Amino acid sequence: MSTLPEPHSAPRLGIVRLAHGEGLELPSYETAGSAGLDLRAAVPEDRQIVLLPGRRALVPTGVVFELPAGYEAQIRPRSGLAFKHGITCLNTPGTIDSDYRGEIKVLLINLGDDDFRIERGMRIAQAVIAPVARAIVEERESAGDTARGTGGFGSTGTA
Ligand SMILES: O=c1ccn([C@H]2C[C@H](O)[C@@H](COP(=O)(O)OP(=O)(O)OP(=O)(O)O)O2)c(=O)[nH]1
Ligand SMILES: [Mg+2]
Numbered sequence: 001m002s003t004l005p006e007p008h009s010a011p012r013l014g015i016v017r018l019a020h021g022e023g024l025e026l027p028s029y030e031t032a033g034s035a036g037l038d039l040r041a042a043v044p045e046d047r048q049i050v051l052l053p054g055r056r057a058l059v060p061t062g063v064v065f066e067l068p069a070g071y072e073a074q075i076r077p078r079s080g081l082a083f084k085h086g087i088t089c090l091n092t093p094g095t096i097d098s099d100y101r102g103e104i105k106v107l108l109i110n111l112g113d114d115d116f117r118i119e120r121g122m123r124i125a126q127a128v129i130a131p132v133a134r135a136i137v138e139e140r141e142s143a144g145d146t147a148r149g150t151g152g153f154g155s156t157g158t159a
């Protein structure tokens with residue numbers, strides 16, 4: 001059974017298709033319970049990107065998001081591409097601000113051993129829509145005491 005919210009309570013994501021995104025499927029949830037909308041590469045058919053090992057590329061998706069206020073989109077890698085080819089997002093999770101009106105782009109890096117060809121329409125990453133808390137920042141003289149204190153970076157051990 002799907003744990004997604006009912007349609008009437010779900011946030012509304014506006015998507016504008018850009019000219020070079022014509023003919024591509026819009027970002028979509030692949031299964032009933034998918035958390036992420038798969039994003040497609042809007043590279044020209046005749047100018048596909050070949051990512052050499054160790055290199056990165058900003059890949060166009062051909063879409064603009066209009067996120068509802070109070071939400072962000074997180075651009076995350078696809079595990080299949082990471083596992084099979086070493087392809088991941090360099091800045092994962094990428095942050096799409098709700099006031100951003102530019103094209104959604106995906107910063108891919110090839111951590112694998114082989115060249116990787118990014119073809120038009122390939123599902124290269126996924127966007128997870130998530131609520132964002134914006135804090136009221138207060139400067140203080142000191143931070144309250146806790147049991148952890150300044151311990152971190154493995155202070156609790158591994159077992
Ligand atoms: O993977 C990403 C990450 C960001 N963006 C776009 C949307 C986001 O709202 C904007 C700014 O991203 P971010 O705040 O991560 O980058 P910045 O280096 O801080 O740039 P800026 O000074 O524009 O905020 O760039 C993408 O299209 N893809
Ligand atoms: Mg920023």
